Amino acid sequence: MDSQAEDIRAVYHLTMAFNGTQAVRAIAMMSVAEHLADGPLPAGEIARREQCDPRATRRLLRAGVALGLLGYDADTTEFRSTPALQVLHKDNDSSLKYYAQSAGIPALWYPAARLPEAVRTGKPQAEEAVGMSLFEYLRRHPDQAREFGMGMSGVSAPVIRLAADHIEPGAARTVVDVGGAEGAFAAELLARHARLTGTVLELAPMAPRVAAEAERRGLAGRLGAEVGDFFTAVPPGDLYLLKFVLHNWDDEECVRILSTIRAAMPAGARLFVVEMVADDDRIPVGLAYMDLAMLAGLGGEERTLTEYDRLFERAGLERTGTRELLEPYACLEVQARSTDPDPTR
Ligand SMILES: C[S@@+](CC[C@H](N)C(=O)[O-])C[C@H]1O[C@@H](n2cnc3c(N)ncnc32)[C@H](O)[C@@H]1O
Structure with missing residues (x-):
């Protein structure tokens, strides 16, 4: 040819x-x-x-x-x-069954068909495509929310295992998985460290999924859900997990989420952010696809390390450690900036 x-x-x-x-x-x-x-x-x-x-x-x-x-x-x-x-x-412990099924739900699939409009306007297209945001759509469709949660656990499993390898709890006792879906990340840490208990801060449709996941993993009584809004308040904890959340949101929204966490963090608390990290010199197809899904569907984006650092700084936080996971994923360890007062007080 x-x-x-x-x-x-x-x-x-x-x-x-x-x-x-x-x-x-x-x-x-x-x-x-x-x-x-x-x-x-x-x-x-x-x-x-x-x-x-x-x-x-x-x-x-x-x-x-x-x-x-x-x-x-x-x-x-x-x-x-x-x-x-x-x-x-x-039954594959990294199954993509539910992720593949979720990829076709109207709140993801229809906005993707409006990518040219998203590029023209710079705005996400979920409102135009299905009349509401992805998370509002999931709230109104509990069966699809269930599948979305299971999909997130499946697609996350290999990344979570690698991230957990790098998280040494030390004297920590409590984990808060912010926007943790079924709580697979917190569950992995609890399964490895018997002293830890965990809370998954989530929207209402995901709460029953956390209970199911805790039960399935023999963690009932140690891992629970708290229904809430990460723009408003998160529970206090020693270790915060924030995985595949920031990429859903624009910069201002990210700073609000991070500031809420910063306000709840007791002295010495640590935050672990797991995301794809963009690098303009090398663009994996998976990152490019996800970035376009964020552009058309949610208004978020895949960011570079420098861009993440700027968000942390604006929220009174600083990155204190970086671990590369499966390319292009990384686990960023973040703490309150010692020189900054809590920006919300
Ligand atoms: C892309 S998923 C990531 C889930 C999980 N952290 C993971 O990596 O598998 C984003 C999660 O944020 C949750 N979420 C969205 N808006 C929220 C809000 N305002 N407060 C709390 N959770 C929220 C969604 O329900 C969803 O489970």
Whole structure:
């Protein structure tokens, strides 16, 4: 193939990639990974179990083969699992099943279709697309909030494990996971350090998910939810966790969240911020996709270390440690600035 034909094919694939997103989502929703866990099956059997149209199911699974998620045996006409498909199995401890399902919810998917408007105006498009913000949408759709929470735990699992490796609690006793969804990050720390107890500060729809996660991990009684608003108040604690939260918000909103945490922090408390860290010299596709999702959907952004430092400084905080996790993620250790009085007092 000449180089122009290669370019045409590459751009064509990029243009049509939205079908890939929906194929992965449909494969996750039809539990194909779970059905194929015990061995190959014909499309008709998966269609029967899932009460789907047999021919349409076959076409979806054939797309799964093209995308590298499934194998196919033309002699037996059976589809088989692959290591990539296992990532969509609900029991995988880093499962992307619920993240893939959540990627298609209207409050994420419809604003993404308005990316050109977001670029033109510099404004997120959730209001225009679904009439409300993502988090208001989740409040009104508890089933989708549940899936979103499970999706966050799954996509976070590898990053959380690495971040927890770097957090030495010392004399700390209490952890506050601010906007912690199901509380997977706090749960990981509590599972490793028996002296710790934890609170997940979350919006109302997520509270039952925290209880479920605590129960599932044998942490009932040590990990609980507090329903609240991180723009208003957070509970006192020795260790604060703030993971994948700041990137949802614009600079002014980030400073408000950080200032609320700063106001609650007792002397010696530490804050651990986990985010993707942008670097203009090297832009991973995952970071670029997430940044565009923030642009179109929420009004947040993926920031550089310098940009994070500016936010910390404005909230009376300073970065005292930096650990690179899986690229491009980092865990930033932050403390109250010794020279600054609490900015809210
Ligand atoms: C992108 S998720 C990150 C969840 C979790 N920290 C993680 O990394 O898996 C952002 C979370 O912030 C929560 N949230 C949004 N607005 C909030 C508010 N005003 N107060 C408390 N939590 C909020 C959402 O419910 C959601 O679970």
